[in-house]
Amino acid sequence: MGLTEKRSLDEPGEGPAAHRAPLAGYPSPVEVIPPGRHHLPPLPYAYNALEPYISADTLRIHHDRHHLAYVEGVNRAELALADERMRLDFSLVRYWERELAFNGSGHILHSIYWTNMSPTGGGEPRGIVMDCIVSYFGSYGAFHKQFSAAARDVEGSGWAVLVWQPQWGRTEILTAWRHEDLTQWGVIPILVLDVWEHAYYIDYQNRRSDYIDAWWHVVNWTDVERRLRLAQAARVPMDRSLSLRQG
Numbered sequence: 001m002g003l004t005e006k007r008s009l010d011e012p013g014e015g016p017a018a019h020r021a022p023l024a025g026y027p028s029p030v031e032v033i034p035p036g037r038h039h040l041p042p043l044p045y046a047y048n049a050l051e052p053y054i055s056a057d058t059l060r061i062h063h064d065r066h067h068l069a070y071v072e073g074v075n076r077a078e079l080a081l082a083d084e085r086m087r088l089d090f091s092l093v094r095y096w097e098r099e100l101a102f103n104g105s106g107h108i109l110h111s112i113y114w115t116n117m118s119p120t121g122g123g124e125p126r127g128i129v130m131d132c133i134v135s136y137f138g139s140y141g142a143f144h145k146q147f148s149a150a151a152r153d154v155e156g157s158g159w160a161v162l163v164w165q166p167q168w169g170r171t172e173i174l175t176a177w178r179h180e181d182l183t184q185w186g187v188i189p190i191l192v193l194d195v196w197e198h199a200y201y202i203d204y205q206n207r208r209s210d211y212i213d214a215w216w217h218v219v220n221w222t223d224v225e226r227r228l229r230l231a232q233a234a235r236v237p238m239d240r241s242l243s244l245r246q247g
Helices: 056-087 093-115 127-137 140-152 208-218 221-232
Strands: 158-165 170-177 188-194
Touching: 056 093, 093 188, 127 140, 127 170, 127 221, 140 158, 140 170, 140 208, 158 221, 188 221
Parallel strands: none
Antiparallel strands: 158 170, 158 188
16 A cells, blocks of 8 residues: 555544544543644734834745654655554564654644734733742742753754643653653643744844743743643543543
8 A cells, every 4th residue: 555545534443433432521632633634823913014023025934844844744754654563574663763753843842832922912821820829939920930941952953841740640741852852751732932043033033032032021921721621621640540431
C-alpha cells in the first residue's frame, strides 16, 4: 500500500469510531484526526490585526508558510509510519518518529500561539488565571519577569510555555528547544511564545527582547483562561489513587 493510497476508515481498529466511545461518567473525547489528515487552522484575525506589535508580513509568512510546513510534515510522517506498519518494515522508524515529534509539536504549539494572541489583548489576567499565577509565582510581576527571561534565554530556536501540570495541580513555566524538547511529561500548554527567528526577525531583526516586550501587548488572556479551565478538567494520575469511573 503506497503513501498516497487511502485506507478505509471503517476497517476494524483503524477508524475514528473505534476510539470515540466515552468512558461512563466522562465527557465525549474530541474528534479523532485520522493519520495524514491534519490541516492548517485559519488565523482568528486579519494579518494586520496585531500591528504595530507584529506586522502583517510576519504573520503571513509565519502562518502561511512556516506553520503550513509543520502540518505537511506531520501528515507525511503519519502516512509513512502507517505504510511501515502495513509492510511490517520499520527500517526508517527512527527517522519518521523524529519527524512526527518535531512537526507534530510544531503544529500544536503554533495552533495555540495564534489563539493566544488578540488585537484586543494585553494587560494583566484576571480571575482564575491570576489566582493560579499568584499562588505559584508569588505575584504577576514575578511571573512576567520569569516568563520573559525564559523566552529571552532559549538557546537557538524554541518556545517559552506556561503549562498546567495536572500531576501537581499548578502552573509552571517550561522552555522548549525547537518544538518538542520539553522537560516534563503530562503537562498541558496554556500560553506559548514562539522565539524562533521567523516569528520576529522581519520586525525586530536580532532584538528578541523587543519582540518579547511587544508580544505582551497582544496576549489573549481570555483564551488562556479557556485553556486553563479545560486543562484543569483533565485528570492525569501518577499512581493508583485515581481510578476510572465505570458505569
